[in-house]
Amino acid sequence: MITKEKLVINGGRKLKGEVSIHGSKNAAVALVAAAILVEGKVIIENLPKITDVCILLDTLEDLGGVVEHLGHDTVSIDCTEINKSKADKNDLNKMRASYYLVGALLGRTHSAEVIFPGGCNFGARPIDQHKKGFEALGATFAAVGGYITAKARRLIGTQIYFDKISVGATINVMLAATLADGMTVLENAAREPHIVDLANFLNMMGADIKGAGTSVIRIRGVEKLSGGKTYSVVPDMIEAGTFMIAAALTRGTITVRNIIPEHMESLTVKLNETGAVSIEEGDDYITVKGNRRPKAVLVQTLEYPGFPTDLQPQMVSLLAIAEGQGTVIEGIFDNRFQYVDQLLQMGAQIRVEGRTALITGVSKLIGSPIRAMDLRAAASLILSGLAAEGTTMVYNLEYLDRGYEGFVQKLAELGADIKRIEE
Numbered sequence: 001m002i003t004k005e006k007l008v009i010n011g012g013r014k015l016k017g018e019v020s021i022h023g024s025k026n027a028a029v030a031l032v033a034a035a036i037l038v039e040g041k042v043i044i045e046n047l048p049k050i051t052d053v054c055i056l057l058d059t060l061e062d063l064g065g066v067v068e069h070l071g072h073d074t075v076s077i078d079c080t081e082i083n084k085s086k087a088d089k090n091d092l093n094k095m096r097a098s099y100y101l102v103g104a105l106l107g108r109t110h111s112a113e114v115i116f117p118g119g120c121n122f123g124a125r126p127i128d129q130h131k132k133g134f135e136a137l138g139a140t141f142a143a144v145g146g147y148i149t150a151k152a153r154r155l156i157g158t159q160i161y162f163d164k165i166s167v168g169a170t171i172n173v174m175l176a177a178t179l180a181d182g183m184t185v186l187e188n189a190a191r192e193p194h195i196v197d198l199a200n201f202l203n204m205m206g207a208d209i210k211g212a213g214t215s216v217i218r219i220r221g222v223e224k225l226s227g228g229k230t231y232s233v234v235p236d237m238i239e240a241g242t243f244m245i246a247a248a249l250t251r252g253t254i255t256v257r258n259i260i261p262e263h264m265e266s267l268t269v270k271l272n273e274t275g276a277v278s279i280e281e282g283d284d285y286i287t288v289k290g291n292r293r294p295k296a297v298l299v300q301t302l303e304y305p306g307f308p309t310d311l312q313p314q315m316v317s318l319l320a321i322a323e324g325q326g327t328v329i330e331g332i333f334d335n336r337f338q339y340v341d342q343l344l345q346m347g348a349q350i351r352v353e354g355r356t357a358l359i360t361g362v363s364k365l366i367g368s369p370i371r372a373m374d375l376r377a378a379a380s381l382i383l384s385g386l387a388a389e390g391t392t393m394v395y396n397l398e399y400l401d402r403g404y405e406g407f408v409q410k411l412a413e414l415g416a417d418i419k420r421i422e423e
């Protein structure tokens with residue numbers, strides 16, 4: 001969904017106050033797809049109102065599900081009468097997580113035909129591990145003609161070793177294996193909090209999944225999942241981290257509420273290492289107070305519990321104004337520094353060599369017109385604009401809308417001089 005709006009940011013304000021974090025985008029897209037496996041009504045609370053979630057909900061309706069909006073962040077989904085296994089409507093090809101429909105439809109109807117996924121362009125994003133998992137369960141799998149097709153007469157549990165740690169493959173194969181015959185063991189599985197969240201959701205509906213959050217997940221297939229339950233989506237660690245970095249960047253004080261502080265550990269440690277902030281942690285909040293210019297640090301993105309790649313661009317924005325030379329190594333994706341060109345226009349000094357960015361901190365960034373390239377880069381460029389001198393205009397906001405609910409309003413409530421206007 002292309003938007004004709006842009007952001008106008010007058011930088012230099014310290015952000016101050018409290019912000020409440022929404023449910024996790026990456027968990028929400030898995031849970032909404034997982035509702036396909038459930039017979040009866042499930043209620044999902046704390047669901048972020050973002051484009052990716054809306055597209056998936058529309059798709060469920062198209063497949064024969066019934067979706068009711070019960071409140072701002074609560075929906076009821078009833079997929080008892082799912083009657084189609086082809087999903088290709090409504091911008092589905094613009095998002096990555098559309099491929100969870102393959103695992104969910106395969107699990108429920110033994111047949112899936114889903115338009116090829118899009119999502120952020122970080123270089124090649126193969127799906128060989130998804131294929132490996134589905135085929136091991138006994139399905140045929142093809143990705144040709146713009147569609148992913150998977151079919152099986154029955155799915156039979158087995159042992160699957162992922163050659164590469166993949167969030168998407170772990171979730172997708174979990175979805176397919178939940179209603180399979182017998183036991184599936186996933187080895188070298190991803191450990192992200194949204195994988196635990198999906199397992200909790202499925203278990204609440206009657207699944208038998210153990211070990212989520214570790215690298216070995218055991219899924220004993222059950223005959224059916226039943227609704228009649230209410231589930232609340234885990235808080236978004238990436239949204240939380242974005243605001244924590246915003247506090248450091250603007251030398252403000254932000255309390256990030258409704259979070260699980262343990263999920264923020266890798267960022268908390270790195271922010272402390274910069275010497276720029278003091279951090280207070282409570283049961284469900286973190287306060288970050290930006291005190292001084294950060295010192296440059298080394299950051300390497302890794303699978304959870306390592307430093308998240310989805311906070312890499314925001315961290316580069318922080319290091320762009322640090323003292324000394326920082327290094328950021330992208331450990332997950334081949335090509336996730338494309339947004340750096342936009343930071344250079346703001347006066348940043350960054351050299352990218354393959355998967356490494358070498359960042360020589362400058363004392364200030366200068367406001368400029370810039371274009372968002374992907375979801376998290378959009379957030380990081382906005383943060384840079386908040387810290388820069390002068391006016392920054394940010395274009396291509398459709399990327400931001402895919403994953404952050406009410407981001408601009410939240411920043412404005414924290415004291416940012418930021419407006420979203422027609423181009």
Ligand code: UD1
Nearest residue numbers: 026097124125126127128129130164166167168169332333
């Ligand atoms: C998910 C997140 C995304 C995050 C990423 C890494 C969702 C909807 N998206 O994306 O926000 O940046 O995890 O934390 O949750 N790979 C293969 N073969 C495969 C699958 C993946 O080689 O079959 C590679 C990818 O190219 C990448 C790495 O494995 O280099 C990790 O990818 P993966 O964890 O699958 O990321 P996504 O699920 O796409």
